[in-house]
Amino acid sequence: MKAQKGFTLIELMIVIAIIGILASVAIPQYKTYTTRAQTGPELVGAVRPLQLALAEYAAIEQKLPTSATELVQWSTGEVANCLGHVKNVAYTYSSATAGVITATTYGAGETADTACTGAGPTSEPEMQGKTLVIDVTVNTNGAVRFAVDATNSTVPAKFLPKIG
Template sequence: MQNMKINHAQKGFTLIELMIVVAIIGILAAIAIPQYQDYIARSQVSRVVGEVNALKTNVEDGLMRGATIITGYTDDLTKDPIEIALGYDSTKSNLLDSSAGTNGITINNGATAAPQIQATLGGDATAAVKGAVVTISRTAAGVWTCAVDKSGAGAGWKDSYAPAGCDAS
Protein backbone atom coordinates (compact mmCIF):
# COMPACT_ATOMS: atom_id res chain seq x y z
CA MET A 1 0.00 0.00 0.00
CA GLN A 2 1.16 3.41 -0.86
CA ASN A 3 1.69 6.05 1.70
CA MET A 4 -0.94 8.74 1.25
CA LYS A 5 -0.16 12.22 2.35
CA ILE A 6 -2.90 13.77 4.37
CA ASN A 7 -3.20 17.49 3.87
CA HIS A 8 -4.14 19.22 7.09
CA ALA A 9 -4.43 22.73 5.69
CA GLN A 10 -6.47 25.00 7.87
CA LYS A 11 -9.82 25.97 6.39
CA GLY A 12 -11.80 28.75 8.04
CA PHE A 13 -11.25 30.51 11.35
CA THR A 14 -10.74 29.02 14.75
CA LEU A 15 -13.11 29.79 17.58
CA ILE A 16 -10.60 31.98 19.38
CA GLU A 17 -10.03 34.08 16.25
CA LEU A 18 -13.76 34.65 15.91
CA MET A 19 -14.06 35.59 19.58
CA ILE A 20 -11.25 38.15 19.21
CA VAL A 21 -12.97 39.73 16.20
CA VAL A 22 -16.28 39.94 18.08
CA ALA A 23 -14.53 41.56 21.06
CA ILE A 24 -12.87 44.15 18.82
CA ILE A 25 -16.19 44.98 17.14
CA GLY A 26 -17.82 45.35 20.58
CA ILE A 27 -15.14 47.76 21.76
CA LEU A 28 -15.44 49.84 18.59
CA ALA A 29 -19.23 49.95 18.90
CA ALA A 30 -19.00 51.02 22.55
CA ILE A 31 -16.93 54.02 21.46
CA ALA A 32 -18.75 54.85 18.22
CA ILE A 33 -22.40 54.73 19.32
CA PRO A 34 -22.20 57.56 21.92
CA GLN A 35 -20.19 59.68 19.49
CA TYR A 36 -22.81 59.12 16.81
CA GLN A 37 -25.62 60.05 19.21
CA ASP A 38 -23.80 63.30 20.06
CA TYR A 39 -23.35 64.00 16.36
CA ILE A 40 -27.09 63.51 15.73
CA ALA A 41 -28.05 65.82 18.62
CA ARG A 42 -25.63 68.55 17.46
CA SER A 43 -26.86 68.31 13.88
CA GLN A 44 -30.51 68.54 14.96
CA VAL A 45 -29.92 71.70 17.00
CA SER A 46 -27.89 73.20 14.16
CA ARG A 47 -30.65 72.36 11.69
CA VAL A 48 -33.29 74.11 13.81
CA VAL A 49 -31.03 77.16 14.21
CA GLY A 50 -30.63 77.23 10.43
CA GLU A 51 -34.37 76.92 9.87
CA VAL A 52 -35.10 79.74 12.30
CA ASN A 53 -32.32 81.88 10.81
CA ALA A 54 -33.98 81.48 7.43
CA LEU A 55 -37.00 83.34 8.83
CA LYS A 56 -34.88 86.40 9.68
CA THR A 57 -34.95 87.54 6.06
CA ASN A 58 -38.73 87.41 6.00
CA VAL A 59 -38.99 89.29 9.28
CA GLU A 60 -36.52 91.94 8.09
CA ASP A 61 -38.44 92.32 4.84
CA GLY A 62 -41.70 92.65 6.76
CA LEU A 63 -40.24 95.28 9.08
CA MET A 64 -38.92 97.23 6.10
CA ARG A 65 -42.38 97.14 4.54
CA GLY A 66 -43.91 98.34 7.81
CA ALA A 67 -45.70 95.07 8.50
CA THR A 68 -46.74 94.28 12.06
CA ILE A 69 -45.84 90.76 13.05
CA ILE A 70 -48.71 89.50 15.14
CA THR A 71 -48.13 87.12 18.05
CA GLY A 72 -50.29 84.29 19.31
CA TYR A 73 -51.29 82.47 16.14
CA THR A 74 -54.11 80.03 16.75
CA ASP A 75 -56.34 80.54 13.74
CA ASP A 76 -54.45 78.49 11.16
CA LEU A 77 -52.38 75.62 12.51
CA THR A 78 -51.43 74.45 9.00
CA LYS A 79 -49.11 77.40 8.40
CA ASP A 80 -46.10 78.83 10.16
CA PRO A 81 -46.50 82.23 11.90
CA ILE A 82 -44.25 84.06 9.48
CA GLU A 83 -46.33 82.74 6.60
CA ILE A 84 -49.50 84.08 8.16
CA ALA A 85 -47.97 87.40 9.19
CA LEU A 86 -46.07 88.27 6.05
CA GLY A 87 -47.56 86.07 3.36
CA TYR A 88 -44.50 83.87 2.78
CA ASP A 89 -44.46 80.12 2.45
CA SER A 90 -42.13 78.19 4.69
CA THR A 91 -41.32 74.57 5.36
CA LYS A 92 -42.49 72.90 8.55
CA SER A 93 -39.81 71.04 10.47
CA ASN A 94 -40.24 67.57 11.95
CA LEU A 95 -37.85 68.56 14.75
CA LEU A 96 -40.13 71.18 16.29
CA ASP A 97 -42.69 70.81 19.06
CA SER A 98 -45.99 71.67 17.38
CA SER A 99 -47.66 72.29 20.75
CA ALA A 100 -45.32 75.24 21.43
CA GLY A 101 -46.66 77.96 19.19
CA THR A 102 -47.87 77.28 15.70
CA ASN A 103 -45.80 74.44 14.27
CA GLY A 104 -43.21 75.01 16.99
CA ILE A 105 -42.38 78.59 15.99
CA THR A 106 -43.39 81.65 17.97
CA ILE A 107 -42.72 85.27 17.07
CA ASN A 108 -42.77 87.72 20.00
CA ASN A 109 -42.68 91.51 20.31
CA GLY A 110 -44.05 91.91 16.83
CA ALA A 111 -45.24 95.47 17.31
CA THR A 112 -41.69 96.71 17.86
CA ALA A 113 -38.60 96.66 15.70
CA ALA A 114 -37.05 94.07 18.04
CA PRO A 115 -38.83 90.76 17.43
CA GLN A 116 -37.80 87.36 18.73
CA ILE A 117 -38.25 84.14 16.81
CA GLN A 118 -38.43 81.09 19.07
CA ALA A 119 -38.47 77.43 18.13
CA THR A 120 -38.95 74.60 20.63
CA LEU A 121 -37.32 71.30 19.75
CA GLY A 122 -39.64 68.32 19.90
CA GLY A 123 -41.24 66.05 17.34
CA ASP A 124 -38.57 63.71 15.96
CA ALA A 125 -35.69 65.32 17.87
CA THR A 126 -33.56 63.09 20.09
CA ALA A 127 -34.44 62.89 23.78
CA ALA A 128 -31.33 64.84 24.81
CA VAL A 129 -32.44 67.99 22.94
CA LYS A 130 -36.25 67.78 23.15
CA GLY A 131 -37.59 70.80 24.99
CA ALA A 132 -34.63 73.08 24.24
CA VAL A 133 -35.70 76.49 22.91
CA VAL A 134 -33.78 78.26 20.15
CA THR A 135 -34.28 82.03 20.27
CA ILE A 136 -33.15 84.42 17.56
CA SER A 137 -33.49 88.01 18.82
CA ARG A 138 -33.23 91.27 16.90
CA THR A 139 -32.25 94.55 18.53
CA ALA A 140 -33.79 97.83 17.42
CA ALA A 141 -30.48 98.52 15.66
CA GLY A 142 -30.98 95.42 13.49
CA VAL A 143 -28.40 93.12 15.10
CA TRP A 144 -29.49 89.49 15.46
CA THR A 145 -28.31 87.22 18.28
CA CYS A 146 -28.85 83.53 18.91
CA ALA A 147 -29.37 81.71 22.20
CA VAL A 148 -30.37 78.17 23.14
CA ASP A 149 -32.27 77.70 26.40
CA LYS A 150 -31.42 74.20 27.56
CA SER A 151 -33.57 74.29 30.71
CA GLY A 152 -36.42 72.38 29.06
CA ALA A 153 -34.14 69.82 27.42
CA GLY A 154 -33.58 66.30 28.65
CA ALA A 155 -30.98 65.27 31.18
CA GLY A 156 -28.58 64.32 28.39
CA TRP A 157 -28.08 67.91 27.15
CA LYS A 158 -24.48 68.96 26.58
CA ASP A 159 -23.39 72.56 25.95
CA SER A 160 -21.53 71.32 22.88
CA TYR A 161 -24.91 70.76 21.18
CA ALA A 162 -25.35 74.52 20.72
CA PRO A 163 -23.78 75.62 17.43
CA ALA A 164 -21.02 78.20 17.24
CA GLY A 165 -22.42 81.70 17.63
CA CYS A 166 -25.35 80.50 19.75
CA ASP A 167 -25.08 80.90 23.51
CA ALA A 168 -26.30 77.93 25.56
CA SER A 169 -27.95 79.02 28.80
Protein backbone atom coordinates (compact mmCIF):
# COMPACT_ATOMS: atom_id res chain seq x y z
CA MET A 1 0.00 0.00 0.00
CA LYS A 2 1.21 3.48 -0.94
CA ALA A 3 1.39 6.13 1.83
CA GLN A 4 -0.49 9.39 1.17
CA LYS A 5 1.69 12.49 0.92
CA GLY A 6 0.39 16.05 1.35
CA PHE A 7 -3.15 17.35 1.76
CA THR A 8 -6.18 16.70 -0.35
CA LEU A 9 -7.88 19.56 -2.15
CA ILE A 10 -10.87 19.48 0.21
CA GLU A 11 -8.60 19.72 3.28
CA LEU A 12 -6.88 22.80 1.84
CA MET A 13 -10.24 24.40 1.02
CA ILE A 14 -11.45 23.82 4.59
CA VAL A 15 -8.32 25.48 6.01
CA ILE A 16 -8.72 28.47 3.66
CA ALA A 17 -12.40 28.81 4.62
CA ILE A 18 -11.53 28.80 8.33
CA ILE A 19 -8.85 31.45 7.80
CA GLY A 20 -11.33 33.56 5.81
CA ILE A 21 -13.94 33.37 8.56
CA LEU A 22 -11.40 34.35 11.23
CA ALA A 23 -10.14 37.26 9.11
CA SER A 24 -13.67 38.54 8.49
CA VAL A 25 -14.16 38.80 12.26
CA ALA A 26 -10.67 40.02 13.17
CA ILE A 27 -10.28 42.91 10.70
CA PRO A 28 -13.28 45.00 11.90
CA GLN A 29 -12.32 44.33 15.53
CA TYR A 30 -8.77 45.47 14.81
CA LYS A 31 -10.06 48.73 13.28
CA THR A 32 -12.19 49.37 16.37
CA TYR A 33 -9.20 48.60 18.59
CA THR A 34 -6.86 50.97 16.75
CA THR A 35 -9.42 53.80 16.71
CA ARG A 36 -10.02 53.35 20.41
CA ALA A 37 -6.27 53.27 21.09
CA GLN A 38 -5.79 56.54 19.20
CA THR A 39 -8.68 58.53 20.67
CA GLY A 40 -9.49 57.01 24.08
CA PRO A 41 -6.30 58.10 25.87
CA GLU A 42 -6.63 61.64 24.52
CA LEU A 43 -10.22 61.95 25.76
CA VAL A 44 -9.29 60.56 29.18
CA GLY A 45 -6.10 62.63 29.36
CA ALA A 46 -7.97 65.83 28.53
CA VAL A 47 -10.62 65.19 31.21
CA ARG A 48 -8.32 63.99 34.03
CA PRO A 49 -7.06 67.43 35.18
CA LEU A 50 -10.65 68.64 35.57
CA GLN A 51 -11.59 65.45 37.41
CA LEU A 52 -8.69 65.97 39.81
CA ALA A 53 -9.58 69.63 40.35
CA LEU A 54 -13.23 68.72 41.07
CA ALA A 55 -12.18 65.93 43.45
CA GLU A 56 -9.85 68.28 45.36
CA TYR A 57 -12.51 70.98 45.57
CA ALA A 58 -15.17 68.50 46.74
CA ALA A 59 -12.87 66.98 49.34
CA ILE A 60 -12.39 70.40 50.93
CA GLU A 61 -15.84 71.94 50.43
CA GLN A 62 -18.04 68.77 50.49
CA LYS A 63 -19.85 70.09 47.41
CA LEU A 64 -19.19 70.85 43.76
CA PRO A 65 -18.19 74.33 42.57
CA THR A 66 -20.86 76.47 40.94
CA SER A 67 -18.54 77.26 38.01
CA ALA A 68 -15.17 76.25 36.64
CA THR A 69 -13.75 79.65 37.64
CA GLU A 70 -13.74 78.44 41.26
CA LEU A 71 -11.21 75.79 40.24
CA VAL A 72 -8.20 78.09 40.22
CA GLN A 73 -5.77 75.19 39.65
CA TRP A 74 -7.47 74.20 36.39
CA SER A 75 -7.91 76.02 33.08
CA THR A 76 -9.74 74.86 30.00
CA GLY A 77 -9.40 75.19 26.28
CA GLU A 78 -7.16 74.22 23.43
CA VAL A 79 -4.90 77.29 23.64
CA ALA A 80 -4.12 76.76 27.32
CA ASN A 81 -3.73 72.98 27.32
CA CYS A 82 -3.08 71.77 23.73
CA LEU A 83 -5.43 68.83 24.12
CA GLY A 84 -4.60 66.94 20.89
CA HIS A 85 -7.81 65.75 19.19
CA VAL A 86 -9.91 67.22 22.02
CA LYS A 87 -10.99 70.77 21.25
CA ASN A 88 -12.34 71.72 24.66
CA VAL A 89 -13.25 70.43 28.11
CA ALA A 90 -15.95 72.21 30.10
CA TYR A 91 -17.66 71.84 33.47
CA THR A 92 -21.35 72.62 34.03
CA TYR A 93 -22.85 72.96 37.51
CA SER A 94 -26.19 71.23 38.11
CA SER A 95 -26.45 71.28 41.90
CA ALA A 96 -24.24 71.12 44.98
CA THR A 97 -24.04 67.35 44.51
CA ALA A 98 -24.14 67.01 40.70
CA GLY A 99 -22.41 68.40 37.65
CA VAL A 100 -21.37 67.51 34.12
CA ILE A 101 -18.02 67.41 32.35
CA THR A 102 -18.15 67.76 28.57
CA ALA A 103 -15.22 67.02 26.25
CA THR A 104 -15.58 67.91 22.57
CA THR A 105 -13.34 66.66 19.76
CA TYR A 106 -12.40 68.65 16.68
CA GLY A 107 -14.73 68.31 13.74
CA ALA A 108 -13.59 67.72 10.18
CA GLY A 109 -11.97 70.85 8.77
CA GLU A 110 -11.49 72.62 12.11
CA THR A 111 -7.98 73.83 12.80
CA ALA A 112 -6.19 74.10 16.10
CA ASP A 113 -4.13 76.98 17.43
CA THR A 114 -0.77 77.04 15.62
CA ALA A 115 1.07 76.91 18.96
CA CYS A 116 -0.26 73.39 19.59
CA THR A 117 1.70 70.94 17.47
CA GLY A 118 -0.28 67.80 16.69
CA ALA A 119 -3.64 69.22 17.75
CA GLY A 120 -6.61 69.05 15.44
CA PRO A 121 -9.14 66.56 14.05
CA THR A 122 -8.38 62.87 14.28
CA SER A 123 -8.01 60.86 11.09
CA GLU A 124 -10.92 58.70 12.27
CA PRO A 125 -14.16 60.18 10.86
CA GLU A 126 -16.23 58.36 13.50
CA MET A 127 -14.55 60.45 16.22
CA GLN A 128 -14.63 63.89 14.58
CA GLY A 129 -16.89 66.50 16.18
CA LYS A 130 -18.04 64.18 18.96
CA THR A 131 -18.93 64.99 22.56
CA LEU A 132 -18.11 62.91 25.64
CA VAL A 133 -20.40 63.60 28.61
CA ILE A 134 -19.36 62.60 32.12
CA ASP A 135 -21.74 62.89 35.06
CA VAL A 136 -20.18 64.06 38.32
CA THR A 137 -21.73 63.37 41.71
CA VAL A 138 -20.45 64.10 45.19
CA ASN A 139 -21.70 62.81 48.52
CA THR A 140 -21.83 64.70 51.84
CA ASN A 141 -18.32 63.47 52.73
CA GLY A 142 -16.79 64.99 49.61
CA ALA A 143 -16.26 61.70 47.75
CA VAL A 144 -16.69 62.24 44.02
CA ARG A 145 -17.98 59.72 41.47
CA PHE A 146 -17.51 60.10 37.71
CA ALA A 147 -19.61 58.12 35.21
CA VAL A 148 -19.69 58.28 31.42
CA ASP A 149 -23.17 59.26 30.20
CA ALA A 150 -23.57 57.01 27.15
CA THR A 151 -27.04 58.41 26.45
CA ASN A 152 -25.98 62.04 26.01
CA SER A 153 -22.51 61.38 24.58
CA THR A 154 -22.20 61.46 20.80
CA VAL A 155 -19.07 59.31 20.89
CA PRO A 156 -20.03 55.88 19.48
CA ALA A 157 -20.58 53.36 22.28
CA LYS A 158 -17.76 51.11 21.09
CA PHE A 159 -15.29 53.99 21.54
CA LEU A 160 -16.47 55.28 24.94
CA PRO A 161 -13.58 55.31 27.43
CA LYS A 162 -13.80 53.81 30.89
CA ILE A 163 -13.81 56.69 33.36
CA GLY A 164 -14.46 56.15 37.02
